[in-house]
Amino acid sequence: MKTIVVGSGMAGIIAGLRAYSHGSDVVMISQGRSATSLSSGVVDVFGYFRGEEIKSPLEGIKRLEEENEVHPYAILGAERIKESIDFFINISKKVGFPFRGSIDRNIHIATQFGTVKSTCLAYDRIYSGRVERWKDRRVDITGKSERNFRPAFVVESLRILLPKLGFNAGVFHDGEDCDIILKPLKQISKGESSCALSLLGDGSILEKKLLEYIKSLGIRHIKDRILKADIEKGEIKTLTGKRQYTGDNFIIASGDYIGGGLNSFGESIIHLDIYRIKDKPVRKIPFPVKGHPYSKNGVIVDENLNPFYREKRISNLRIAGSLLGGYDYCTEKSGLGVAIATGYSAGDME
């Protein structure tokens, strides 16, 4: 059983590891940068539904299923998603970068922008720095200033914002008599007991550890850009980049506009059928509460994550990650959650 995975962001990585766990011979092919590596590395599973905060991802998933939404979570169902999260948490422990959290509840973390966001799983130190723990405690945010990060700014911004969000916490910036100390993850040295604040780009730490783990398992990771696919009788025969790749199962997790899996013409390798908003796809402001319609653009799949080419199902191909249509990770805060859940399902063999 040979599985070819295109894309080595979170979705591709989890898909590869899942297929490997089933005994498949896995080859991963990728190029460029992943959104994962640019992110702050916390795993958003499902934080906001239609512009409202939700207390648990499960609550959001249930509502999607009830409302018959065309969302990857509605396709997969709560059980499968939970399995995938457990799978990820186990792997995070194996690679020495343990994540904590549960699909039953969301947490809040402070960001370098002096804002707060709802997320689900985070690296141990980040998880222990969550805002829920700040109640009635003295919190210090400190560390060396770096690009787009000033401890003093985060402190002042949070001092104003937290009460407005209904949180009760004292946020200081002098390190004296503090119960909780938060520093940028990269600045915490071995033996230090600080909690971590994750910054943009810290996702690359997680991604790097996962890719090293993949390499240690003997899974080949080839740098190449796939330009076309040969399809015969509803199945992919070969993928062509600088070389040709054949296999039994194919998984494409090439990302959305950031990774290049999607461009303004559609899905970039095969021109798979996509779900696309044509009329007013862009809102006039950059960060609308409910997002841009175009964010839901992506490949249409059936319950097996098989896509279609001119309405014909491609049975040996599965799609995972942000290439999928029907959801908006920016406003839902569901990016790495969808990547993990769909990657896991795509890598699952019957």
Add this chain to the structure above:
Amino acid sequence: MQEVLLIQQVNPTGGLFVSFGGDDEAYKGKFQAGCRKAGIKINELTSEEALKIEPNLNSNIESAFEVDDGVVDPFMLTVANAYAARENKAEIETYSRVVKIAGRELSYLNDNKKKKIKADIIVNATGVWAGKTAKLVGREIKVKAYKGTILVYQGRAVERVVNHLHFPSQGDIILPHRNTTLVGTTNIPEKNLERFNIEKEEVDFLKEEGFAKVPLLRKRVLLRAYAGLRPVVGEISTRSFVLSDDGNFITISGGKLTTYRLMAEKVGNLVARKLGVRAKCRTAEENIIGDVKPTKLKKIFKKDYERIFRRYGNLSGKLSAYSSRNKRICLCEGVTSNEILFASKELFCKNLRDIRRRTRFGMGFCQGRRCTFEAALTLFSENIINSEEAQLQIINSLEERWKGIVPVIEDYMSEAKLLEATYSCTGNYNMVKNIIRR
């Protein structure tokens, strides 16, 4: 022509008029005759010569003429004039809308506060709003607004101003501007002075006109489109200007950028006459900002000298006083923290958008994604703004960038998505912004 040459001192790139296969060959003769009549020097080139100096031109050249021409940065030109005015004791209040004029008393709104000022002479130089402003004194000034849209491509695809040698039409011009290439323009009557849109048809049209002259643009990143309104009095082709004298109320309307100095001279002379001042206008002879010593600046700015001098011209001397703990803020345009502070303190800035127009942070490939926050932090760290004000300005600044991205978003998808992912997904600004604004 004299005026054009005066302004050219800002950046005389030279220009080309080029016709391509399929253009009306008869126009060439009309062009040559017209230039002769107006006393404009032109030099005919062979197509090989034209391609030698502008290799990115469409090689299908019919005829080409070299002309004197130049490029100016309208933001810096305006700021330099304001700076010079302030040096001469002018007080300048931006973001102030005049709402009432009663005799010699002028009422205006500044920061939502109503203020009053008394004036012996009021000069109405409000561009497309000249008519609306004149109504405040019961006078009728007819100004028509024509929208012009311009596309901004990353990188300089040409080194000169390139004009299409054919009957004057829309989409005739391609020019280098800093680290970008501008493709313009359209010319569409506009009724709504406060809110006007860039239509898809305009963008598509300009793209095609650009590709026809410089095919390389197909491979360049289209960063944004912007539009402005031209104030037109009389025939649009002449772009003439009119000086109206109404006792203590003077209106200067119409014109174009290249005649601004002449228009100002005429207004200045009229005002001087009315006030009994006999001094002569010197703007045709003197630089508005005094010269600076290059060697001294090179020592201070080192590798950054060229970029700084090209950007700030003779204002570089004033920037050199900001010399401590300089950090690179904008990775695309090279802007440093000292420039941000200089602009904020001395170049009439009320917010990040103003600072952007002076320094160019946020005008490069990432359109502010990587630097806007850092620029705000620079002001925060110097106690110029507090964190709440910083947040509001960051949001406001990125909203302005987005306005220019929307018309070209199909060509800018990857970066647009990354911008949204950074601020909405990682920063949660989509949810938090309304709470901050409360």
